[in-house]
Amino acid sequence: MSEVKYIERDPLYVVAPSTVSESTKRAGKIIVWSSFLLMVVIAIIQTLYSNDRISFGFSNWRPVLYAYILWAVAIGYSRVLIYGERGKRNLFVFPAVMFIISIVIFPMLFGLYISFTDWNLSSVDGRKFNGLDNFYQMISDPYYWNALKNMIYYVLAVLVEFSIAFLLAILLNSQIRGRKFFRIAFLIPLMLSPVAVSWMVGKSMLEQRFGPVASFARWLGWDTPTFFSNPVIAKMTMMCMDAWTFIPLMIIMLLAGLQALPKEVLEAAKVDGANKWTMFKNIIFPIMLPVSLTTLVIRIIFKLKLADIIIIVTAGGPGGATDSVTSFIVREYRDRSNVGYGTLLSFVYLIFIIILMTILIRFVNRWLQRAS
Amino acid sequence: MRHNLSEKIVIYGILLLWTFICLFPIYWTATTSFKTAASVTQGLLIPWIDFEPSWKGWRNLGFSPDTIFVESNPREEFLARFFNTAFISASASALAVILGSFAAYGLSRFNYKFGFMRNPDISFFFLSQLILPPVVLALPVLVLYRELDLLDTHIGMILIYTLTVLPIVIWIMRDQFNAVPIELEEAALVDGASVWMSFFKIVLPIVLPGIASAFILCLILCWNEYFLAALITSTDAKTMPVMVASQISSQSIKWWNMAAISAALCLPLIIVAIFLERYIVKGMAAGAIKG
Numbered sequence: 234m235s236e237v238k239y240i241e242r243d244p245l246y247v248v249a250p251s252t253v254s255e256s257t258k259r260a261g262k263i264i265v266w267s268s269f270l271l272m273v274v275i276a277i278i279q280t281l282y283s284n285d286r287i288s289f290g291f292s293n294w295r296p297v298l299y300a301y302i303l304w305a306v307a308i309g310y311s312r313v314l315i316y317g318e319r320g321k322r323n324l325f326v327f328p329a330v331m332f333i334i335s336i337v338i339f340p341m342l343f344g345l346y347i348s349f350t351d352w353n354l355s356s357v358d359g360r361k362f363n364g365l366d367n368f369y370q371m372i373s374d375p376y377y378w379n380a381l382k383n384m385i386y387y388v389l390a391v392l393v394e395f396s397i398a399f400l401l402a403i404l405l406n407s408q409i410r411g412r413k414f415f416r417i418a419f420l421i422p423l424m425l426s427p428v429a430v431s432w433m434v435g436k437s438m439l440e441q442r443f444g445p446v447a448s449f450a451r452w453l454g455w456d457t458p459t460f461f462s463n464p465v466i467a468k469m470t471m472m473c474m475d476a477w478t479f480i481p482l483m484i485i486m487l488l489a490g491l492q493a494l495p496k497e498v499l500e501a502a503k504v505d506g507a508n509k510w511t512m513f514k515n516i517i518f519p520i521m522l523p524v525s526l527t528t529l530v531i532r533i534i535f536k537l538k539l540a541d542i543i544i545i546v547t548a549g550g551p552g553g554a555t556d557s558v559t560s561f562i563v564r565e566y567r568d569r570s571n572v573g574y575g576t577l578l579s580f581v582y583l584i585f586i587i588i589l590m591t592i593l594i595r596f597v598n599r600w601l602q603r604a605s
Numbered sequence: 606m607r608h609n610l611s612e613k614i615v616i617y618g619i620l621l622l623w624t625f626i627c628l629f630p631i632y633w634t635a636t637t638s639f640k641t642a643a644s645v646t647q648g649l650l651i652p653w654i655d656f657e658p659s660w661k662g663w664r665n666l667g668f669s670p671d672t673i674f675v676e677s678n679p680r681e682e683f684l685a686r687f688f689n690t691a692f693i694s695a696s697a698s699a700l701a702v703i704l705g706s707f708a709a710y711g712l713s714r715f716n717y718k719f720g721f722m723r724n725p726d727i728s729f730f731f732l733s734q735l736i737l738p739p740v741v742l743a744l745p746v747l748v749l750y751r752e753l754d755l756l757d758t759h760i761g762m763i764l765i766y767t768l769t770v771l772p773i774v775i776w777i778m779r780d781q782f783n784a785v786p787i788e789l790e791e792a793a794l795v796d797g798a799s800v801w802m803s804f805f806k807i808v809l810p811i812v813l814p815g816i817a818s819a820f821i822l823c824l825i826l827c828w829n830e831y832f833l834a835a836l837i838t839s840t841d842a843k844t845m846p847v848m849v850a851s852q853i854s855s856q857s858i859k860w861w862n863m864a865a866i867s868a869a870l871c872l873p874l875i876i877v878a879i880f881l882e883r884y885i886v887k888g889m890a891a892g893a894i895k896g
Contacts, residue, residue: 243714243716244714244787245787245790245794245800246791292754293753294752294753294754295753295754295755297753298753318800321799321800321801322711322714322715322717322800323711323717324707325707325708325711325712325714325715325804326707326708326711326717328704329707329708329731329771329775330708330719330727330730332771333730333731333734333768333771336746336764336765336768337737337742340745340746340749341741341745343745343748343749344741344742344744344745347745347748400619401619401620401623404616404619404620405620407616409616409620415620416882416886417878417879417882418624418627418628419624420878420886421627421875422627422630424871424874424875424877424878425829425871425874425875426828426829426831426845426846426849426870426874427829427846428829428831428847428849428850428853428870429634429846429849429867429871430630431853432849432853432863432867433631433633433864433867434630436853436863437634437860437863438630438633443645443646445629445650477626477627481627482889485885485886485889485890486889486890489886489889489890534735534736537736537738538739538740540740540832541831541832544832545831545850545853558738558740559738559739559740562740562744563740563832563836572744572747572748575744576744576745579738579740579741579743579744580741582738582740582741583738586738587736590736
């Protein structure tokens with residue numbers, strides 16, 4: 234067998250004749266290029282038409298989309314024609330890659346362009362390139378920095394959520410009756426739409442006059458329970474509502490980790506007479522470290538997208554105290570239709586996220602290596 | 606681990622307290638939807654004892670016993686939104702599961718090289734989509750959709766939802782495929798099946814439970830999604846969360862109405878949670894174990 238040229242062999246190795254005739258190869262190339270040409274022609278026609286250079290064209294850009302889809306399909310098909318068996322293997326990953334490139338990369342490039350323009354959807358002038366003006370505006374925009382600062386608090390709240398979830402996961406994993414009931418009950422908040430939660434909890438249960446939580450707070454001795462007028466309390470309230478929906482996710486992930494703990498180790502520790510706290514500190518927690526860190530990272534990813542409940546319940550108020558970056562950008566867009574500036578803000582946010590996640594993941598990896 | 610009595614009391618106490626915290630809002634919403642104005646303002650809690658239930662909230666929605674067979678505009682509106690949501694989330698989840706399963710299978714079985722990208726890079730490329738906050742895509746996609754005439758269409762919503770859940774599918778399915786022994790497929794290949802045939806005939810039936818959990822998880826996320834739907838849809842493709850949110854922000858909130866409508870929004874997924882809990886947990890646990 235002369236397969237030395239394959240230095241890394243596929244896990245699933247396929248011995249198949251991969252002789253593709255020259256004419257098939259040529260057919261594959263022709264298909265790709267002709268469909269590409271079709272797309273380019275349609276795109277040029279549409280560009281000229283929308284610039285009023287020519288009088289015929291389409292009412293919107295959709296034909297270009299169809300031509301693009303045709304082209305994508307043609308590329309996929311030509312893989313098989315040109316590369317034979319290897320092309321068929323590529324076809325597994327190709328659609329997903331193509332899909333993401335089409336819906337993420339193109340809009341991102343487009344967004345990168347509009348973030349350097351002065352583009353107000355309500356103005357008739359259309360977009361104007363304005364260089365770094367948006368950037369300077371951002372630097373002196375106290376509300377944006379305030380929103381970023383809030384995000385730090387929101388992310389730090391994850392640690393509290395994590396401790397609650399860990400405690401509940403350990404309790405769920407102990408020998409109890411009715412575990413199935415508890416598991417379903419604990420899962421349910423995650424099922425609820427943030428929109429529904431906004432009304433159920435934010436607007437009705439926390440209502441000052443006759444919401445049950447307000448009544449309870451009055452019974453505890455807080456005379457005027459208002460949850461959204463004091464900046465600090467408002468922020469805490471939003472954190473609690475968000476925690477309420479997402480603690481189930483953490484419980485489930487941590488519970489899965491706890492159930493996978495090696496039984497022998499726990500038994501051995503018990504035989505050695507370890508009490509519960511030392512067992513937790515010296516055995517359960519270290520073994521759970523990878524699962525815990527994964528859970529935390531995933532939770533932080535979701536936290537960074539926090540927006541729905543803020544948009545609906547407080548709209549960022551009082552005075553921007555509960556604003557998340559997303560809700561702030563949405564207001565910028567809704568109230569002022571300021572697409573260019575809003576897009577720049579979101580891109581800067583993305584850069585912050587990428588930096589944060591890179592540091593976080595590197596930190597996590599280093600910690601895991603040191604622990605093992 | 607055995608527990609003595611005091612420990613048991615603490616454990617069950619905490620568990621029951623948390624159960625109460627989890628379930629009370631749902632109880633509150635469900636009962637409020639049967640309240641009248643007087644019982645709302647008095648903050649009454651227990652039906653039949655504290656207050657006499659009335660169908661008021663559900664009547665306005667067209668779902669009370671006396672209105673269910675009568676023509677009702679709010680009900681038509683509600684059902685239209687309901688089917689929009691169901692159609693969009695089911696299609697997006699299905700599309701994501703199909704694309705994601707193929708990709709995950711390919712990544713677990715073959716070594717790829719697209720330019721400088723090898724398998725780990727491709728995996729990272731897929732999973733990195735998870736950290737992309739929707740707001741980054743929202744405005745460019747909004748403008749792009751306007752040009753493509755995709756605003757407020759089902760297909761536009763399906764595409765963007767597919768994108769948001771695709772990384773999750775790949776995350777879950779990669780583990781599922783890695784757990785399937787390769788020898789099974791090798792045997793099929795020796796017998797002359799093609800790669801795709803062995804995928805459909807042999808691997809797919811084995812991972813079907815995993816696909817089910819990925820699908821359900823996607824369905825939940827799409828069903829509840831509000832942010833993108835609020836930007837992209839206006840009338841035709843409007844989903845339930847958008848409808849509910851617009852009712853919340855309207856001036857006069859009628860509590861019994863809102864309660865009924867929120868309950869109706871949540872009910873399908875609560876039912877899903879009760880009956881398909883196993884799949885949901887399996888899907889979410891998949892990522893945790895591997896670490």
